[in-house]
Amino acid sequence: IKALDIEKFNAQYGKLEIKHSQDFHDRFLIIDHKELYHIGASLKDLGKKCFAFSVIEDKNLLQNLINKI
Template sequence: KRHQEVTDKRIDEVFKRLEANIPPMQGISYDGQVFDAYRFVSDLIRKAKRTIALIDNYVDDTVLTLLDKREKGVTATIYTQRVSDRFQLDVDRHNAQYPPVRIERFNKAHDRFLLIDDEVYHIGASIKDLGKKWFGFTLMRDIPASEIINRIKD
């Protein structure tokens, strides 16, 4: 009976968050949930008010398309290990037509992180591959985005 009460409480919390349009703090997306994963990240990007930073070593033009969902005036930066000639061409063409996305080389991260204003999301898959295989995500409540950015710049 106690287990059922705990389960019911958790389900109620999920529904409250859905109704309030608050992104979940953690979860798992399973293979084949491509649209659900895409929508989740799109919603995070849309809620940004000031800045978006993506730390991901595997980016392509689909990531640029996702970042175009941000509100006017929100800056976007991708920190990635390598920038291929093809991706640089994609970025140059993108930035000629749309609000620019900055690309910075950064080779110290293994995991992926999506920083939305002051929030840090740890994401277990590259943004370009969301929903193709299982991945988890977690809102890291105790680490401000500014701390991550400061460590990148050190």
């Protein structure tokens, strides 16, 4: 995701924040600090190969992940 993409999203929908961490290989999507999704591969390859996209309902795991990033 490029800076311009984030700027356009924020202008239309509100605050999007991207954080990078060397602690994780996979991607995580956190919505409003309440919902957690695990994305097993890069979104740039979406539609090219099969990969996992899972909801994680464990609130302790959500909070631990937020604390690590």
